[in-house]
Amino acid sequence: MAKSHKPVVWFPFAAGGTVIAFCMPVIVLLTLLAALGHAPAGLDYQNMHVFARSGLGKLIIFGVVALSLWSSAHRLRCTCYDFGLRADTLVATVLYAAAIFGSIAAAVFLARI
Amino acid sequence: MKERTVQLEVLRYNPDTDTEAHFQRYEVVCQEEWVVLDALNKVKADIDPTLNYRWSCHMAVCGSCGMMINGEPKLSCHAFLRDYEGVIRVEPLAHFPIERDLVTAPDDFMEKLKRVKPYIIPKEKKPISEGEYKQTPAQLMKFRQYSMCINCMLCYAACPQYGLTPSFIGPAALTLAHRYNQDSRDGGRAERQEVVATHEGVWECTFVGACSEVCPAHVDPASALQQMKITSSLDWIVEHLMPGGKSARDTASREDAGDIS
Numbered sequence: 001m002a003k004s005h006k007p008v009v010w011f012p013f014a015a016g017g018t019v020i021a022f023c024m025p026v027i028v029l030l031t032l033l034a035a036l037g038h039a040p041a042g043l044d045y046q047n048m049h050v051f052a053r054s055g056l057g058k059l060i061i062f063g064v065v066a067l068s069l070w071s072s073a074h075r076l077r078c079t080c081y082d083f084g085l086r087a088d089t090l091v092a093t094v095l096y097a098a099a100i101f102g103s104i105a106a107a108v109f110l111a112r113i
Numbered sequence: 114m115k116e117r118t119v120q121l122e123v124l125r126y127n128p129d130t131d132t133e134a135h136f137q138r139y140e141v142v143c144q145e146e147w148v149v150l151d152a153l154n155k156v157k158a159d160i161d162p163t164l165n166y167r168w169s170c171h172m173a174v175c176g177s178c179g180m181m182i183n184g185e186p187k188l189s190c191h192a193f194l195r196d197y198e199g200v201i202r203v204e205p206l207a208h209f210p211i212e213r214d215l216v217t218a219p220d221d222f223m224e225k226l227k228r229v230k231p232y233i234i235p236k237e238k239k240p241i242s243e244g245e246y247k248q249t250p251a252q253l254m255k256f257r258q259y260s261m262c263i264n265c266m267l268c269y270a271a272c273p274q275y276g277l278t279p280s281f282i283g284p285a286a287l288t289l290a291h292r293y294n295q296d297s298r299d300g301g302r303a304e305r306q307e308v309v310a311t312h313e314g315v316w317e318c319t320f321v322g323a324c325s326e327v328c329p330a331h332v333d334p335a336s337a338l339q340q341m342k343i344t345s346s347l348d349w350i351v352e353h354l355m356p357g358g359k360s361a362r363d364t365a366s367r368e369d370a371g372d373i374s
Contacts, residue, residue, distance in 0.1 A: 001313065002311065003307070003311055004311055006312070007342075007349035010316075010346055014342075014343070078320070082274070
């Protein structure tokens with residue numbers, strides 16, 4: 001039997017899973033703090049804007065967004081499969097397309113800053 | 114010792130007379146500290162000698178008394194009556210064909226075990242005169258946990274992927290492949306990858322993790338499969354993205370195949 005090509009989608013999924021585990025709880029916490037008007041001084045709008053304008057900042061933000069989206073899409077695909085939704089090609093196409101679309105949107109918005 | 118009357122609801126199926134399986138209720142007087150297997154033995158001895166089930170050691174070592182107890186895969190010798198209230202439902206292991214009553218046919222699992230080559234394929238053969246293959250405690254610890262499997266098949270009964278896709282090689286067999294891949298004396302990984310790195314191998318697994326939850330030997334098959342996904346992915350990169358990677362790998366497989374013949 002031929003070896004699977006699944007590593008193509010699995011590697012970014014695994015990387016995204018790691019990114020989500022490390023970054024997402026902090027991002028959710030900081031977003032909540034900012035929404036309640038308690039953003040730490042170092043993370044106020046001006047500083048974040050400067051960060052998002054730098055090349056490295058753009059790359060980091062894009063990496064976090066794109067990998068997280070891909071990981072979530074793949075996780076959702078697996079969950080659909082576990083629940084017996086076996087139209088895997090259709091599910092995968094829709095979810096991966098959504099992740100790619102979201103990543104492109106992130107790239108466009110970052111480029112505009 | 115306290116006595117307790119237990120209601121057992123057991124799935125019965127006799128291939129000679131039944132067209133389909135049905136539940137039968139037994140009322141059994143048990144000792145408080147008994148396990149479900151004791152209750153079944155009492156049924157067989159005093160109430161209904163026609164009841165069929167497998168068991169041997171009664172101490173969670175042999176792995177033959179796996180059953181669904183209240184819908185969960187368990188060794189019946191390890192399922193204490195004190196942990197259950199009301200009627201206890203006992204069924205044969207899920208995802209395997211029923212042979213008779215609580216006895217299932219394990220043929221599919223046995224065939225898959227063979228396919229992963231669960232034995233040492235020596236890196237280099239050496240004559241007995243050169244002595245034993247030595248291993249450090251650290252090298253042993255790399256695979257020891259994965260060698261504790263008792264082939265009870267509870268992980269197959271728990272795995273939703275195996276239930277939906279019977280061609281999936283499954284948790285225990287793949288974990289055993291990992292056990293030998295991790296062994297410092299072994300050189301058979303390239304051969305096993307032909308089964309492990311396919312769609313029906315590790316890539317059918319979606320990391321539900323139920324296998325590790327039900328494993329009575331704490332083998333943690335889910336972790337073995339995730340580690341194999343990482344090594345299989347690294348293999349894929351070498352085979353597809355590195356110049357000359359593929360041919361190098363093929364040569365390695367051929368050499369290993371020649372090694373055992």
